[in-house]
Amino acid sequence: MNKGLTFLRDAISGSPAPAAPTDVSATRKRGPQPVDGTPGRARAVVDAVLPVVDGGRFAVKRIAGEPIEIEAHVFTDGHDVPRVMLQWWKEGSSTRQEIPMKLRYNDEWLASFVAPAPGRYAYTVVAWVDAFESWHHELERRVDPEDIRIAARVGAHEIEAAAKRAGDGADARMLSAWAQALEEGAADPEIDADVLKALALDEQRSDAARRHPDRSLEVSFSADLPLTVERKRARFSAWYELFPRSAGDTPGRHGTLRDVAARLPLIASMGFDIVYLPPIHPIGRVQRKGRNNALGAQPGDVGSPWAIGAEEGGHKSILPELGTAEDFRALVASAAANGLELAMDIAFQCAPDHPYVRDHPEWFRWRPDGTVQYAENPPKKYQDIYPFNFESDDWQGLWTELKSVLDHWIAEGVHVFRVDNPHTKSFAFWEWVVGEVKREHPDVIFLAEAFTRPKVMHRLAKLGYTQSYTYFTWRNTKQELTRYFTELTEAPGVDYFRPNVWPNTPDILHEALQGGHAAVFKSRLVLAATLAATYGIYGPAYELLEHLPRGPSSEEYLDSEKYQLRNWDWSPDAGLRPLITRINEIRREHPALQANRSLRFLDVENDQLIAYMKQSADGRDTIVTVVNLDPHNAQWGWVALDPHLLDIEPQEPFQMHDLLTDQRFIWRGSHHYVRLDPNLPAHVMALRRRVRDERDFDYYL
Template identity: 70%
Template sequence: MTEIHTPVLLTPTLPGMPEDGHARAVIDAVLPAVDCGRFAVKRTAGEKLEVKAHCFADGHDVLRVLLLWRPDGGATHEVPMTLLNNDIWEAEFAAPTPGRYGYSVVAWVDSFASWRHELTRRVDEEDIRVAAQVGAIEIAAAARRASGADQQALTEWAQALDRDAADRSIEGTTLKAQALDDDLAELAGRYPDRRFQTQYIELPLIVDRERARFSSWYELFPRSTGAPGQHGTLRDVESRLPAIARMGFNVLYLPPIHPIGRVDRKGKNNALVTEPGDVGSPWAIGAAEGGHKDILPALGTAEDFRHLVAAAAGHGIDIALDIAFQCAPDHPYVKAHPGWFRWRPDGTVQYAENPPKKYQDIYPFNFECDDWRGLWVELKSVFDHWIHEGVKIFRVDNPHTKAFPFWEWCVTQIKREHPTVIFLAEAFTRPKVMHRLAKLGYSQSYTYFTWRNTKDELVTYFTELAHGPGYEYFRPNVWPNTPDILHEQLQTGGPAMFRLRLVLAATLAASYGIYGPAYELLEHLPRNPGSEEYLDSEKYQIRHWDHGRPDSIAPLIERVNQIRRDNVALQFNRSLRFLPVENDQLLAYAKQSDDGQNVIVTVVNLDPHNAQYGWVHLTPHSIGVDPGGTWQMHDLLSEERYQWQGDYHYVRLDPHHTPAHIMLVRRRTRSEQDFDYYL
């Protein structure tokens, strides 16, 4: 077989020339990418990452494209990419465990595949013979890259093809069929010539555990869990675990559990003057008993906390701890590290303000101080301490008021050391700031859900969350209430409003939470008209809750959370699509699993006072149902079942009976009379 040799001219490299000009493949873009790879895309373990690459080359040669992915410090995996259209290639992978990963794309002009493609179009006898000889050279080159039995098979194929190309007794059609042998071509394709491949930059990927994507949060104040007239303890919190687990929550969030400052302590309803027995705000952290690494003695001991964490885990619940990087005036940091705070000309420390609000009991840190490195190290050590105590989820208070470079360093370091740790950003601030925190590594973020109340507002906002560019890194965690926020709707909408907002939160988003006792017991009185502050807020005093009250909506909460656990469609955000319905007081939307087998359709009456009805537009083919058939919609809230057919479906919801349907699509098979259940 004749080798083809091309003379090499040693021309000196001129300014602007690349070091190697052989690479002809172009990789124009790889998606998803956050800020061109500056920040990481996010997924959870086992969740698919679909990657698209814009790849092409000059001329008409065949391109080979591979998706590369690897765990940080681990071996690289290669996945062939498929050409979709318009030079867009696609492949996917699912990282198996939490951690940091990288992914990239390589492409090259495949000379063997290009030769084979050209040969399929040859019809002239002489053209086929010459092409067969060229192919023999390509196959022989592939054989040299192979070994063992593969090398022998390819060598024999190359020799036979070269020999038969010279044999005039063999017809061109026979020779062509021999050259286009599919099995041998697949074998040769395993050993491509990748010397001139083009590789895209490696893009970062953060993979979290499932709870970062799908979680149900319940917030309570430990000091309010005791018997009437008593200060609650961590052991009292432990006694609440069975009820919280029964309601279906898998994250129990505790506000700060540290010693509370006595200097400038706030009284009930945020009063500036305290009375005997006032317990102060848990967010005014630090006193003579210690600071951010210590526990308020009235709550218990470190051993009590560890016992609580273990007991919660036994119920399938993570303890989420609030981290608030701020200090009471008598926090030990103020005396030991005065340079970490801003001092005013009168010799006092600048307390926190958000005019007209003043927080005299809280000193913020100065991230522009000279000892910023020492401050950073100490603050990270707070996380390290509680991780050592068993905490794997942190809700961070007002992270947008702390330096972004600190968060990028701190969160990145912690997640490298502890990949299963989850961070929730409590950042009710401007959208770009919230998104920056997510880019810096926060696993989840609070949202504007509380203030998105009309149909148009909800459709616009949740379409953005589910389908906007932020989907790749911004995971919403929606809350209808918090200790800081009692929205006007909950103040005036009655029990129906609490029910419908719960259904919205739990079905629109894969992660949601409630400020628990206040929500399940319909707490709705504001401190004063026009305020979003609760009257007799737990932030400033101990409350005792009667969880056995007959008007509690705990049974509804339990049912909704059970529906979330049973239906994988509700455990992701990406499939959310809103369904047309002409009544502005009815909101309809669908979610479905990746395989399309689990489909949930939710319809909510946004009017808490009046029954509303309308026609929901849902086409059968969009949910995998034969257009001419009927199917069953099983309302998982009421256990009622409806027969639907066609494209338009009548719905009527009375908020005094039930404000919503959460319906599972149950398809009828052709071969069975009963319904085929897809769960």
Template identity: 50%
Template sequence: MKPIEGRKRVIIEEVSPQVDCGRYPAKRILGDLVTVTAAIFGDGHDHVSGRLLYRPSTEKDWRSTPLSALTNDLWSATFHADALGDWIYTLEAWVDHFDTWSADLRKRLAAQPGQTGVSASAEPQDIPLALRSGALLLEQAAARAKGSDSKRLADEAARLLKLAKAKSDTYDYPLTEEIVALVAQHPDLTLATRYPEELHLWVDRERARYSTWYELFPRSTSPDPARHGTFADVQALLPTIAAMGFDVLYLPPIHPIGKAFRKGPNNNVTSAEGDPGSPWAIGAKEGGHKAIHSPLGTLRDFDALVAAAREHGMELALDIAFQCSPDHPWVAEHPDWFNIRPDGSIQYAENPPKKYQDIYPLNFESPDWRGLWEALRDVFTYWICRDVKIFRVDNPHTKALPFWEWCIGEIHKKDPDVIFLAEAFTRPHLMYSLAKAGFSQSYTYFTWRNTKDELREYFEEITKPPVTDFFHPNLWPNTPDILHAALQNGGRPAFMQRVILAATLGANYGIYGPAYELGENVPAKPGSEEYLNSEKYEIRQWDRSASHSIAPLITLLNQIRRNNPALQSDGSLHFHNVDNSSILCYSKWSGQNQILVAVNLDPTQEQAGWIDLDLKELAIPHNETFDIEDLLTGTRYQWHDRSNYVALRPDVMPAHIFRLLRKPNIEAPQTTQSTNS
């Protein structure tokens, strides 16, 4: 079949970034420079030019910037993502007859008889005819231009014709760079090829890329062991949490807790009078997902907490768990939103042989799925109206993916600054699909990546394109659901090691505290990742002033992160070889800020080895001596060339976090060895 216009000779392909052939938007952060690349080429020897077209979806008119040639038919252009929300971009390219003529003319001029290296008997070049061709192209450009541009181009065309008529013995190139640039501003787009897809880009605010989360249970914050914790108690802790350097305070569900089949301590299927139950068993006669568990306080108390958190430089993140206790109002009002068993009862949550009678899953195949979707969306909008702009979503991979794409899209139309964290410890394709559907951040497999090879392989996947075009990892060494064997068996050094890894490998990280800072590491039973005396099922008291707390280390880590832009993004992560399988070394950079981290992955004994630095990655010449500063201790060392030695005692400090000093300091200790032993 013939094309509508067969004279369009330019091909555009391999456009990047794009996610799943443009099915989903790529993601960037407000203020980013977005680089778009493509393979662009045509037949023959004619030159090709092109431009990137881009705009926020709220604007009608395209913005544009010229494409620059890279190598081997690859081109690129960059635009500034200066607004939150949805952007659209595409490419346009054409045969550039003027640029082809200009390059051809330069070749003719260089081949004129009498030019350096050209024989006087060489074949004459018909320069006047070439000048007449150029004049015609300038006249056409003048017709496309307006005002003073049109007049200048027309004048240049007339000048070329005059030069052609003069028939000089030799000619110089007749046009200034200014005129060449002016012609480029008025290209002939009559036969331009437009890339057939208009691709989308979603622009988040900075906190989607860089955030530091602290999770606590409000009911466990009372200073009085005999009293249920309240929002006011949480508010009293804000100065302490803010001083530790956290910018997101995350609360598990704050809604009324059902009484039917309420769980007892240690996930006991029966409860006693006074047992608080699981916050994830949402809903009681007082209300559901838009209500507050009354022992925590009132809506006014909640609003005060949100405002106070912002005054301390933090945002409040709420847990949204789309499931219901048997007492949730939806159970009576909308039974068709749940799975009905043959005996007429509602199906509770099960993972055979485990039973969770205190939770009813929602049925996303309900005949009233539209009503269900709207009700769930309205849960988010209700809390957004109370100035909550961050949500951690519980088990989103157990809900329909089309729902998330619709729901997040609907919310972002009005509130593009809302951030969604997916608690998606699930299969890779499903985890990535949630990110593509709109989740701003996601939990990862970091918790279960413990060896050097596991960590390196995993982070080389999630911190490089194409994954980084849609996925922002958030690293958690523990959660209320997950106490990994590494923490159970590694003692205090393991808690230090894992939080250092989380805080430096990832720009987004969080801890479930104070369980983490106090080293809570006793499992419910051997082989289990559940905590003994889990806070999910009972109120706990925490001694935040305990001498063994690693809160001072966490505070220092968060200060280091804030002071070093290199640790506030993930794309520059680069691993360096070490001759010891128990030492992981990696670097990050941002501008002139360079950070190099070495971590002992063995919590039981000292490990030492020689780091083989990738000097090219660090922009350090071979055989150079340079200074580094350990930001954990303030100690400076002088290193030389590629091979440098470290020794790390896990009971003292399992890591170095070095800042590279670009100019050697002659007063620095004259040693090529660093050790914390």
């Protein structure tokens, strides 16, 4: 055997020591700190870390148990190689987890981690110019024998330094021997340069050197970025709203919480996750509103549930006609037994006879005539509602008391809150109270009912609200829907603003529904349930096609149960309940519909048809939805769907399975014919990737 081969064999004999856990705290050594806070000799640049919300002022939102993808823009001067590490940790922990980031292209580095449970986390990126890695990368390209010998001696110096950082273990001994072999080999002219290069690039020993980097010139991104991790229901859920006082089965009788419990099996069978109740507290008698929002209440009028508080109590009390605290606890337990959660309405406002008005007059605005300023949104007036004054001298006492309301209902088993008009209350208060509640109870969900200006809605989401109402109710044309939902699924909003879309609410009967056309109710249902991972309906009004407005140009329901009792048909097959049930089944069966990021609109040559697709994160589930927006006529057109988006060859046939009708269509190529009748104005189709035989529609999943 020649001397070169013998040298190589002897130098690399034996096995390197196994990888040891990285002790980040022991290796992070800072040099002198110039003005920008980095060591003066540091050359790595961490230019950006994504996702980020307002430079790290607010938290990015993600779901527990799912990979969180982080991108960093890192580079250095010249041709040296940076090492880049993602660090993440749970709030309050002294230990940082560290993950190597991999270069994608254009100085963009990627890594991901999984936060196992809901809570508050943080992440950042650190980097340094890695002398060993730079040497290794440069040596790979060298071919001149003399250059290789010089490079080997340089590498020996770097490897010996790594051996000293490794301490007294097996890595240290192996690295020191490797460095010595390179020095000797470089000095021996009989050792072939290619043999020497092979030794220098030995991958197992290189990995050992990488385990002991010189991080003395490490730099960190300019901020530790906050991350809020929540449970899956924060991203994917179906809500059903009903008024407890209308849950009974006898006309004219005030419904109770026990009546609500009797409705839960039906609501669960329809596939909903959350049952949302308007306020259940005592209703004020002073300035009580009558039917259809009349200024004067008549005997027997029940008033608006949002006029909270009377002599029986306030925000921590239950309207006696609905039942007792024991009835409420039984309702929470019954919801859980049916696979449902109970959502409560939080409306931080008071009726004139709320105990707060008597006991804490400093919490309200008083007018010169000695009366309290009631709520107004001209031309609308709410004489039965007093808003809080968040500029009160006793603002701290007010904040503390309002948080105690949330604490009370959390103790009663409620972990989902729909908050009424949060945009009319202090932003500073919401940041504090939502933050405090979620620090103590990370699984609590807050839905912001703020139909207001976009920047205000987004600010509330940044402050900590889990979900937000949207403008979906007023987006009806193809162009409006496409533009709006494209905006909702783009950065930066997609990282913190989670839409919860509703085709109707007790306050909003859009003119599109006022014609009473079943086709409109059906199409809006499908749009809501498939465009967004979270949606809700106000029922039974929606599924029973309630459509009469209080008057011309009004979005208020005629005989709204906001002001009176109603009696509804609770039959399982009434109205749209079978369709709603099927839609919710499809949502639960298909991961593609359980998130928003993958939404992609598809071209279709008909403005009355809207088409879009969603895919699961792993790409195994694809749903294509096409909706006819014309309630009167059948519409047809050609949907453009590039097979490459589906990982399918251009002329390979594939099957689309309509999950609403169980029809199956064989598609091939990039343009596909569809025709939809108003009777069932939508296709919700799952992709079946392979077709055995186009004649019998047999398929593989």
